[in-house]
Amino acid sequence: MNDKNKIIKQTFQKVFDDLEVVLGWKQGFDSLHMTPAFIRKASDLDQLVFNPQCVQNLSGYLFSTLKAADPEKQGKIGICVKGCDSRSLTALIQEGLVERDRVYIVGIPCKGVVDVKKLRNLKPSLTEISGITIEADEVVIEADGKTERFPIADVLAHKCLQCRYPNPLIYDALIGEPVTARVAQDAARPAVEQLDALSLEARRNFWLTEMDRCIRCYACRNACPMCVCQDSCIAETRSPKWLSQRSDISEKFLFHMIRTVHLAGRCTECGECMRVCPVDIPVTLLMEKMNCIVKELFDYEAGIDPESKPPLQTYDSSKTGI
Amino acid sequence: MTECYYISQNELPAVLETVSGLMDVWVPLKTGTHKTAIEFAPFTPGCRPIFDRQSTSSPKSVLFPQSETLFKFRYLKDESDPTRQTVALTDLEEIRPALVFGLRPCDARGFLVFDKVFLDGIAKDPYYAKRREKTVLATLACKTPDSACFCSSVGSGPGDRQNSDLWIIPIDDGFVIEALTEKGREVLPRFGKPAGESQIKQAEKVQKHIDGLTVGKADLTGAGSEFTRRFTDTEFWRDQVSKCLSCGMCTFNCPTCYCFNITDDAHGLEGERLRSWDSCMFNHYTREASGHNPRPEKYERFRNRVGHKFSYFPERYDGMMACCGCGRCIRNCPVSMDIRQIVRSLKENADV
Ligand code: SF4
Ligand code: SF4
Ligand code: SF4
Ligand code: SF4
Ligand code: SF4
Numbered sequence: 001m002n003d004k005n006k007i008i009k010q011t012f013q014k015v016f017d018d019l020e021v022v023l024g025w026k027q028g029f030d031s032l033h034m035t036p037a038f039i040r041k042a043s044d045l046d047q048l049v050f051n052p053q054c055v056q057n058l059s060g061y062l063f064s065t066l067k068a069a070d071p072e073k074q075g076k077i078g079i080c081v082k083g084c085d086s087r088s089l090t091a092l093i094q095e096g097l098v099e100r101d102r103v104y105i106v107g108i109p110c111k112g113v114v115d116v117k118k119l120r121n122l123k124p125s126l127t128e129i130s131g132i133t134i135e136a137d138e139v140v141i142e143a144d145g146k147t148e149r150f151p152i153a154d155v156l157a158h159k160c161l162q163c164r165y166p167n168p169l170i171y172d173a174l175i176g177e178p179v180t181a182r183v184a185q186d187a188a189r190p191a192v193e194q195l196d197a198l199s200l201e202a203r204r205n206f207w208l209t210e211m212d213r214c215i216r217c218y219a220c221r222n223a224c225p226m227c228v229c230q231d232s233c234i235a236e237t238r239s240p241k242w243l244s245q246r247s248d249i250s251e252k253f254l255f256h257m258i259r260t261v262h263l264a265g266r267c268t269e270c271g272e273c274m275r276v277c278p279v280d281i282p283v284t285l286l287m288e289k290m291n292c293i294v295k296e297l298f299d300y301e302a303g304i305d306p307e308s309k310p311p312l313q314t315y316d317s318s319k320t321g322i
Numbered sequence: 323m324t325e326c327y328y329i330s331q332n333e334l335p336a337v338l339e340t341v342s343g344l345m346d347v348w349v350p351l352k353t354g355t356h357k358t359a360i361e362f363a364p365f366t367p368g369c370r371p372i373f374d375r376q377s378t379s380s381p382k383s384v385l386f387p388q389s390e391t392l393f394k395f396r397y398l399k400d401e402s403d404p405t406r407q408t409v410a411l412t413d414l415e416e417i418r419p420a421l422v423f424g425l426r427p428c429d430a431r432g433f434l435v436f437d438k439v440f441l442d443g444i445a446k447d448p449y450y451a452k453r454r455e456k457t458v459l460a461t462l463a464c465k466t467p468d469s470a471c472f473c474s475s476v477g478s479g480p481g482d483r484q485n486s487d488l489w490i491i492p493i494d495d496g497f498v499i500e501a502l503t504e505k506g507r508e509v510l511p512r513f514g515k516p517a518g519e520s521q522i523k524q525a526e527k528v529q530k531h532i533d534g535l536t537v538g539k540a541d542l543t544g545a546g547s548e549f550t551r552r553f554t555d556t557e558f559w560r561d562q563v564s565k566c567l568s569c570g571m572c573t574f575n576c577p578t579c580y581c582f583n584i585t586d587d588a589h590g591l592e593g594e595r596l597r598s599w600d601s602c603m604f605n606h607y608t609r610e611a612s613g614h615n616p617r618p619e620k621y622e623r624f625r626n627r628v629g630h631k632f633s634y635f636p637e638r639y640d641g642m643m644a645c646c647g648c649g650r651c652i653r654n655c656p657v658s659m660d661i662r663q664i665v666r667s668l669k670e671n672a673d674v
Contacts, residue, residue, distance in 0.1 A: 028658035028660065029469060029470060029652055029658060029660045029662075029663070030469040030470075032469075033658045034658070035565065035657055035658035035659075035660075036565040036657050037565075038561075038564045038565065056656070056657055060567075061564075061565070115358075117356075117358035117359070118356070118358060120358070120375070121357065121358050124374050124375040124466070125375075125466065125468065127468050127469035128469065210354070210355065213353060213354065213359075213361070215379070215388060215570075215574050215575075216388075216570070217569055217570040217571045217574045217575075217601075218569050218570055218604075219567065219569035219570070219571040219656055221569075222567040222568055222569040223567055223569070223656050230568070230605075231568075231605035231606075236604070236606055238606075244585070244587045244596070245389055245583060245585045245587075245596050245598035246389050246587060246596055246598075247387070247388040247389035247598065248389075272656075275656070276567075276569070276571070276656035278359060278378055278379065278571050278574075278575055278654050279353065279354060279359045279361065279378070279379070280353065280354030280355070280356050280357070280358045280359035281354065282355060282356070
């Protein structure tokens with residue numbers, strides 16, 4: 001067990017009696033895939049790991065886990081968060097969906113996580129690995145007794161390449177030393193700029209082509225920590241029936257547009273929507289664009305300050321011009 | 323091996339192009355800006371089919387589209403009696419012949435599950451039947467199983483020829499293709515020229531190697547009674563599925579999931595009846611008109627998925643699993659759920 005894993009375990013051990021469940025990561029079906037762990041027995045804390053394959057944002061489970069928790073006990077939920085995950089958790093607190101004192105947050109400074117789909121593209125037969133290390137410009141992968149190095153852009157998740165908040169912004173315990181952000185806080189967003197540079201027509205075509213592949217599996221919605229409607233989503237309500245079941249671009253486009261608007265000023269750019277999409281639609285890119293607009297109009301970023309109010313949840317009649 | 327053809331890798335694109343003039347040709351292609359998803363898509367000149375790994379989505383959409391119009395309808399006013407209406411229906415669309423090239427044995431087995439339900443059941447499904455009749459399945463013997471695959475655990479295997487029309491064996495610089503059915507024999511002569519002795523020898527060697535592979539550790543057949551015994555063990559099921567997101571990714575990409583929904587799409591007096599994929603992972607699955615939902619909780623719906631594949635289906639269809647072990651629901655699941663592990667856990671500590 002490496003040091004970090006040990007410290008995570010010890011940290012939770014100290015407070016375990018106050019916790020109803022601990023949300024962390026453990027190894028999944030092979031050493032490349034980590035999977036969310038719901039730990040209810042202290043002896044299972046041994047399973048917890050942290051490595052660049054811990055891709056899932058566990059904050060998404062908080063709302064439903066709290067709802068299902070024993071109301072009598074008012075026990076806390078222990079949770080591991082990376083920098084980006086901590087923003088989602090903060091946003092949930094801001095919106096009153098999670099109570100701060102019901103969570104025990106273990107924050108883990110993060111150098112980035114891998115994009116398993118990119119990796120599969122790079123090395124189709126890769127399944128068992130002995131370790132992945134992230135350096136400044138390269139990712140080092142050890143597998144089959146060999147060490148290979150790849151440029152970060154080929155392996156890391158899109159969000160990590162432009163991560164401005166690698167250190168958790170909210171926590172009760174921090175594991176290890178803070179890391180330096182890959183880019184400055186006001187850094188440009190090349191992917192958004194690239195799209196903005198296109199003509200309106202070309203941009204429209206880009207999104208139509210992307211979204212045409214959508215199979216409406218709703219993994220993007222269900223993995224999103226801020227998509228809290230889920231079972232009551234307008235995409236599936238029958239009355240009123242906003243969307244038809246036809247597999248048409250118009251329906252798919254509408255779903256994504258509605259979702260984008262519903263996440264305006266709420267999306268924390270955790271990248272889950274893009275990560276989980278089975279047909280490789282860059283869903284997060286839409287949200288990023290929306291966030292740029294929100295930033296410009298309201299000078300606001302979601303999930304930074306637990307005390308501040310999201311702009312679309314406030315109404316200030318003295319503000320004009322919006 | 324009788325009736326074998328050989329085609330080199332270089333010649334294949336030109337042949338697929340010619341064949342696509344005669345029928346719709348579906349091949350596994352990388353799609354999207356980042357080219358990380360592989361889907362079965364129509365062959366276009368210059369495209370590069372991916373054979374070195376399994377496709378992200380299954381080819382089921384070729385025979386069972388995500389959404390299809392069953393018929394169109396139009397209400398007509400009855401001139402003689404204004405209080406009455408009649409309905410005019412339009413015919414089904416013409417189905418074009420198709421070739422699916424480069425699916426895997428697990429995918430072909432997926433269609434075997436569909437065949438049981440849509441062809442051999444109490445009612446034959448005319449939409450599926452028409453497409454099935456006109457579709458040639460050209461299956462690639464599978465040399466590249468990965469850590470999510472488990473076809474051997476469910477009674478199949480990477481060399482399983484059942485349900486394919488053409489059987490493709492990859493050899494050094496090309497493919498040896500064998501016809502397994504009459505449909506296959508009809509298109510076979512388009513694929514290169516009759517294979518030579520050395521090519522056949524090579525293919526036999528590859529086939530033997532593949533037949534020797536066991537893909538998947540445990541035997542997952544015959545879990546029906548364990549499933550029944552565990553059915554009311556709520557704690558077990560809740561614990562197994564707590565991390566599941568209830569999305570439709572696993573079922574929509576699964577080659578054996580066939581649940582569908584039927585909805586009417588009407589605008590004014592005209593409309594159409596649609597059949598579209600449904601998923602037992604969704605909250606509204608089998609929710610009744612009254613609002614009652616027989617499976618309101620996530621664990622109940624997930625239990626249905628496991629039960630359907632490993633208990634109800636084999637009970638109904640001579641022990642056949644409604645899972646071909648393709649591993650898509652494991653490999654692509656956002657949270658790495660592992661259905662194998664759940665079925666194994668059913669069998670372990672069976673006495674509860
Ligand atoms: S976005 Fe930042 S905090 Fe999140 S996984 Fe990537 S590097 Fe880590
Ligand atoms: S929209 Fe996407 S990036 Fe934004 S919070 Fe939801 S999952 Fe994360
Ligand atoms: S995850 Fe991808 S395919 Fe699924 S609904 Fe979202 S965008 Fe569509
Ligand atoms: S098993 Fe995975 S893919 Fe299926 S619904 Fe659950 S989270 Fe989605
Ligand atoms: S249940 Fe999973 S492994 Fe089985 S056929 Fe479906 S996708 Fe493949």
